[in-house]
Amino acid sequence: MISIEGLSKIFALNKKNITAVDDLTLNIKEGEIYGVIGYSGAGKSTFVRLLNRLEEPTAGKVIIDNQEITALNTKQLRLARQEIGMIFQHFNLLWSKTVEDNIAFPLEIAGASKAERSLRVQELIDLVGLSGREKAYPSQLSGGQKQRVGIARALANNPKVLLCDEATSALDPETTNSILNLLMDINEKLGLTIILITHEMHVIRKICNQVAVMEQGKVVEQGQVLDVFTHPKMPVTKKFVEQIMGSSSEDDDISNMINTYSNEGKILRLHFLGETTNQALISELAKKFDIDLNILQGKITQTQAGGYGTLFVQAKGEIEEIDMAVSFIQEETSVEVEVIRDAN
Ligand SMILES: Nc1ncnc2c1ncn2[C@@H]1O[C@H](COP(=O)(O)OP(=O)(O)OP(=O)(O)O)[C@@H](O)[C@H]1O
Numbered sequence: 169m170i171s172i173e174g175l176s177k178i179f180a181l182n183k184k185n186i187t188a189v190d191d192l193t194l195n196i197k198e199g200e201i202y203g204v205i206g207y208s209g210a211g212k213s214t215f216v217r218l219l220n221r222l223e224e225p226t227a228g229k230v231i232i233d234n235q236e237i238t239a240l241n242t243k244q245l246r247l248a249r250q251e252i253g254m255i256f257q258h259f260n261l262l263w264s265k266t267v268e269d270n271i272a273f274p275l276e277i278a279g280a281s282k283a284e285r286s287l288r289v290q291e292l293i294d295l296v297g298l299s300g301r302e303k304a305y306p307s308q309l310s311g312g313q314k315q316r317v318g319i320a321r322a323l324a325n326n327p328k329v330l331l332c333d334e335a336t337s338a339l340d341p342e343t344t345n346s347i348l349n350l351l352m353d354i355n356e357k358l359g360l361t362i363i364l365i366t367h368e369m370h371v372i373r374k375i376c377n378q379v380a381v382m383e384q385g386k387v388v389e390q391g392q393v394l395d396v397f398t399h400p401k402m403p404v405t406k407k408f409v410e411q412i413m414g415s416s417s418e419d420d421d422i423s424n425m426i427n428t429y430s431n432e433g434k435i436l437r438l439h440f441l442g443e444t445t446n447q448a449l450i451s452e453l454a455k456k457f458d459i460d461l462n463i464l465q466g467k468i469t470q471t472q473a474g475g476y477g478t479l480f481v482q483a484k485g486e487i488e489e490i491d492m493a494v495s496f497i498q499e500e501t502s503v504e505v506e507v508i509r510d511a512n
Pocket residue numbers: 179180181186187188206207208209210211212213214215
């Protein structure tokens with residue numbers, strides 16, 4: 169759906185050149201929720217604004233749905249932008265217009281009749297969950313509701329692509345989750361391709377299929393979210409994964425814990441990699457084998473591709489039963505298991 173080739177943006181500031189986006193090449197499939205994560209100054213905002221030419225690229229090509237955006241003249245670009253919706257961190261609403269007028273605005277520009285506009289506005293209001301707030305002004309809305317208006321407005325002309333520039337960064341965690349749920353819902357219902365930039369790994373974990381990590385204008389790592397979680401290569405990626413999974417300094421706590429529980433049975437480390445099928449593994453083991461399982465420590469997080477994380481358990485009982493349980497995990501499930509301490 170989106171193909172980006174050798175995209176660069178150099179800003180000239182006080183006779184100095186700043187390379188905000190540096191020779192970036194990416195391909196994004198139709199219907200994907202593609203996350204771009206990076207720290208402040210990595211070039212994320214510039215990157216996303218280059219896609220619809222809110223910023224003009226210094227070099228490179230952007231092709232969206234077989235149309236070379238970077239080759240269009242002003243008039244063609246205006247039309248093409250109707251196919252590319254965008255939402256912003258600070259909503260960018262028209263403060264003197266009501267909710268329905270904000271949403272109707274892009275329809276008006278696209279030349280829709282009054283009757284078409286009011287029909288479509290009502291559809292969009294229902295879609296984003298703003299029924300009853302049609303006549304409200306942005307100043308009378310909560311942050312989450314303002315972003316819902318932003319989303320409805322961005323979807324007004326049935327775009328193929330939605331660009332999200334830190335769309336949840338100004339929201340509290342609960343509202344962030346409700347907006348992310350709405351984006352997932354829209355992605356599923358409309359098959360819309362979404363590009364989302366963020367500095368929060370939680371956002372990537374919750375809704376993205378693919379992720380690219382940006383640093384100093386370049387994509388330094390990319391792939392399926394679960395792969396990047398499991399095998400982060402670059403230091404910057406490792407830091408982002410730590411936002412969710414905790415840091416390696418916690419390893420000290422783990423060795424203390426192992427010593428405390430090392431006098432009986434075996435301590436197992438279970439590693440879940442995108443689990444959707446073995447969610448009830450612990451209770452299944454307890455039912456199938458004559459063992460007791462004592463959960464010691466763990467962190468499992470949910471991604472779009474299933475649960476990911478590690479669980480430490482103490483298995484108590486006859487050695488043969490414990491060994492059979494370990495073999496069962498190895499042979500019958502996709503959970504990785506390792507005996508890290510054996511009291512026998
Ligand atoms: N209009 C501009 N003129 C000059 N320099 C700019 C301009 N816009 C961005 N930059 C510079 O380009 C670099 C990348 O900025 P950008 O805003 O794209 O990063 P970001 O990853 O989105 O960070 P943030 O989340 O803080 O906005 C920064 O060094 C920034 O100062």
